[in-house]
Amino acid sequence: MPLGDRAGDKSESRYCGVETEFDDDVPQLLLSNLSSAGFDFVVAPLMDPSYRPSLMRKENGGSAVLPFAGSDLVLSPAQWSSHVVGKISSWIDLDSEDEILRIDSETTLKQEIAWASHLSLQACLLPAPKGTSYANYARCVHQILQGLNNMQLWLRIPLVKVDEDSTDVNSDNLVDSWDLWNSFRLLCEHHSQLSTAIDVLSTLPSPNALGRWFGESCFLTNSRGYPCLSKRHQKLITGLFNHSIQVVLSGKPLHNVSKGSADLPTGLNKNSSDGAQSHPLRCYLDYIAFLYQRMDPLPEQERIELGYRDFLQAPLQPLMDNLESQTYETFEKDAVKYIQYQRAIVKALKDRVADENASSITTVLMVVGAGRGPLVRAALQAGEETGRKLKVYAVEKNPNAVVTLHSLVKMEGWERIVTIISCDMRHWDASEQADILVSELLGSFGDNELSPECLDGAQRFLKQDGISIPSSYTSFIQPITASKLYNDVKAHKDVSHFETAYVVKLHNVARLSPPQPVFTFTHPNWTPDGSNQRYQKLAFEIPNDTGAALVHGFAGYFDATLYGDVHLGIEPSTATPNMFSWFAIFFPLRTPICVRPGSPLEVHFWRCCSSHKVWYEWCVTSPSQSPLHNCNGRSYWVGL
Numbered sequence: 335m336p337l338g339d340r341a342g343d344k345s346e347s348r349y350c351g352v353e354t355e356f357d358d359d360v361p362q363l364l365l366s367n368l369s370s371a372g373f374d375f376v377v378a379p380l381m382d383p384s385y386r387p388s389l390m391r392k393e394n395g396g397s398a399v400l401p402f403a404g405s406d407l408v409l410s411p412a413q414w415s416s417h418v419v420g421k422i423s424s425w426i427d428l429d430s431e432d433e434i435l436r437i438d439s440e441t442t443l444k445q446e447i448a449w450a451s452h453l454s455l456q457a458c459l460l461p462a463p464k465g466t467s468y469a470n471y472a473r474c475v476h477q478i479l480q481g482l483n484n485m486q487l488w489l490r491i492p493l494v495k496v497d498e499d500s501t502d503v504n505s506d507n508l509v510d511s512w513d514l515w516n517s518f519r520l521l522c523e524h525h526s527q528l529s530t531a532i533d534v535l536s537t538l539p540s541p542n543a544l545g546r547w548f549g550e551s552c553f554l555t556n557s558r559g560y561p562c563l564s565k566r567h568q569k570l571i572t573g574l575f576n577h578s579i580q581v582v583l584s585g586k587p588l589h590n591v592s593k594g595s596a597d598l599p600t601g602l603n604k605n606s607s608d609g610a611q612s613h614p615l616r617c618y619l620d621y622i623a624f625l626y627q628r629m630d631p632l633p634e635q636e637r638i639e640l641g642y643r644d645f646l647q648a649p650l651q652p653l654m655d656n657l658e659s660q661t662y663e664t665f666e667k668d669a670v671k672y673i674q675y676q677r678a679i680v681k682a683l684k685d686r687v688a689d690e691n692a693s694s695i696t697t698v699l700m701v702v703g704a705g706r707g708p709l710v711r712a713a714l715q716a717g718e719e720t721g722r723k724l725k726v727y728a729v730e731k732n733p734n735a736v737v738t739l740h741s742l743v744k745m746e747g748w749e750r751i752v753t754i755i756s757c758d759m760r761h762w763d764a765s766e767q768a769d770i771l772v773s774e775l776l777g778s779f780g781d782n783e784l785s786p787e788c789l790d791g792a793q794r795f796l797k798q799d800g801i802s803i804p805s806s807y808t809s810f811i812q813p814i815t816a817s818k819l820y821n822d823v824k825a826h827k828d829v830s831h832f833e834t835a836y837v838v839k840l841h842n843v844a845r846l847s848p849p850q851p852v853f854t855f856t857h858p859n860w861t862p863d864g865s866n867q868r869y870q871k872l873a874f875e876i877p878n879d880t881g882a883a884l885v886h887g888f889a890g891y892f893d894a895t896l897y898g899d900v901h902l903g904i905e906p907s908t909a910t911p912n913m914f915s916w917f918a919i920f921f922p923l924r925t926p927i928c929v930r931p932g933s934p935l936e937v938h939f940w941r942c943c944s945s946h947k948v949w950y951e952w953c954v955t956s957p958s959q960s961p962l963h964n965c966n967g968r969s970y971w972v973g974l
């Protein structure tokens with residue numbers, strides 16, 4: 335029974351599990367934990383914990399076929415796969431000095447995983463590595479992953495962080511949990527079926543250290559649940575709910591809460607039916623359900639965009655390709671974008687024509703890249719708002735959009751004010767010069783849809799003192815941990831996908847350091863031979879309390895100054911609220927780079943141009959060296 339209804343949330347985090355002891359009566363185990371107690375699944379050992387292959391072999395006179403588990407027939411396949419997560423025996427220690435234990439562990443791990451696959455379980459929980467050495471454990475898991483069906487493996491990791499400057503004498507024995515997870519998955523080559531189950535303990539690492547986990551696909555185990563968690567724990571749990579994690583409660587109850595958990599507001603019990611309190615962890619489940627239900631519903635726009643979260647898309651190429659009708663329709667729904675443009679045009683018109691000249695001077699305004707006409711409408715509304723007279727040209731190179739433009743102009747009765755030019759702005763031979771040039775040729779990374787090249791071509795017909803809206807735009811990047819994106823790129827099994835930029839609604843990512851500006855373009859640009867090639871070297875610092883972090887690539891954004899103080903953009907610290915026309919861009923790295931506080935991440939970005947294409951190249955030179963990505967635009971480029 336899910337934790338509750340939260341408008342718009344269809345993620346896995348609605349389901350809550352419970353860790354149980356071994357019970358060879360599995361139907362009874364489900365009955366006592368699911369139906370009557372309200373959990374959605376159990377994390378249960380699949381084998382008797384006293385089982386040891388070496389002992390069985392002795393008892394069986396060396397027989398290889400061992401009765402290590404009960405029958406699969408006790409549950410239906412659907413029950414096995416929906417309600418049981420296999421808990422791999424916690425005694426296994428694949429890096430033990432004791433050879434018998436080590437070999438027993440390896441055999442058991444393989445047998446249990448094979449059995450869980452046979453049962454079609456969705457996942458198995460692997461015990462945390464025992465010490466600081468886990469190479470053999472990782473090697474076996476890696477081996478298993480090579481032949482695994484769809485089952486996921488969740489490596490249990492206790493959530494601890496060792497401070498870099500810790501003076502704790504015992505800290506030598508402690509391993510930072512994120513470091514442990516990171517090196518284990520590196521050994522397993524970032525396999526997409528290996529993720530982590532974090533054991534949340536009573537003390538928590540710093541917020542920055544915790545932030546690193548948001549870039550993982552993770553699963554949460556709460557080993558010491560309290561009916562009321564600290565504010566930081568609550569924030570962590572709700573933050574993780576937002577990243578589709580699942581909670582599993584485990585451990586012994588520490589509270590003797592009578593029926594109807596006292597700390598909860600009335601009506602928030604997950605299941606108020608009789609017998610609900612019979613489960614010893616019931617009050618903790620109610621508390622988790624309370625935290626879940628208390629979260630704000632997803633805003634309407636977030637709900638629409640759920641399907642796009644962490645989904646890689648090829649960036650648009652509006653210059654080389656002709657956009658489709660539905661793409662224009664999506665643009666046109668973004669009222670905020672056009673409100674910003676209208677505000678900018680209003681300011682420009684007022685600066686251009688003084689109030690006393692409003693009725694005598696006509697401003698020539700050209701919308702270049704007019705699409706189906708929303709900026710033409712914004713311009714005419716700005717004219718009306720300011721009482722300024724306008725003559726408008728709508729220049730568009732997509733003949734299909736021009737058809738719509740014509741019918742719009744006719745329908746609105748704009749024929750005397752608006753002239754439609756079906757032409758590439760770089761080649762139009764204009765009969766007069768513009769006072770104001772309005773365009774929206776911006777990509778998620780600002781210049782990546784070739785606004786600089788198009789506007790350089792168009793400024794021939796802008797008066798020397800004319801205004802360009804936008805007047806400038808800047809791209810930004812920041813390093814991110816993004817396991818899912820990295821794995822999705824890797825799944826293509828070629829270099830070219832690692833040398834391509836993707837448009838993506840970033841969700842399960844950890845942003846490791848604030849974004850920094852990369853390239854700026856200003857319009858009009860009257861400098862002779864003003865080149866649009868750019869090079870930028872940046873150094874990012876990882877905050878001290880984050881600990882080590884893995885960089886899978888860079889998130890890219892833009893901010894544009896339309897006119898004066900009117901701006902529009904997606905750089906997170908200044909992003910235009912409620913504007914949804916642009917997702918971020920993602921530049922992957924072929925090999926993830928581990929960065930530690932105190933050693934900056936040095937990154938280089940180039941914007942390169944030739945006669946027929948523009949492309950980016952990028953690399954990292956510190957703390958370690960990456961290859962140069964996308965040399966000569968061999969994998970990804972934008973056509974001129």
Ligand SMILES: C[S@@+](CC[C@H](N)C(=O)[O-])C[C@H]1O[C@@H](n2cnc3c(N)ncnc32)[C@H](O)[C@@H]1O
Pocket residue numbers: 652653656657662665666702703704705706707708709729730731732735757758759760774775776788
């Ligand atoms: C991002 S869309 C914006 C469309 C419209 N202004 C809007 O806001 O819905 C960019 C438009 O510019 C057009 N475009 C791109 N490069 C152009 C060029 N060189 N000359 C004329 N139109 C161009 C594209 O066909 C597309 O319709």
